[in-house]
Amino acid sequence: MTTPIVTELPLRLEPTTSDSFLDPAPERAAAAGVISELDRRQTDGIDVRLLWNDTDDQLVVAVFDAKTGDGFQLRAAPHRALDVFHHPYAYAASEARARDDRLAI
Secondary structure, X not given: OOOXXXXXXXXXXXXXXXXXXXXXXXXXHHHHOOEEEEEEEEEOOEEXXXXXXXXXXXXXXXXXXXXXXXXXXXXXXXXXXXHHHHOHHHHHHHHHHHHHHHHHO
């Protein structure tokens, strides 16, 4: 057995375990599409992000409250995306009210 010399070592590091974030399965990556963060704001533990999925051309506002661990997502029409981004709780309440009205019929 010979002792390896420096030139026999790999030129770059290889991961020891697979990382699904860095190397997603092709079928999952195609189905998920590419999601871009268009804007983000954080206030008092509440994280609000405006996201765009280029595969289905949908805008989504995602809200997460770090204090309670609660979160929700709202789809946003392109002409209202910034308004939903700045007032997500108002839009969430109006969507809940509309859902309740549809169930009552």
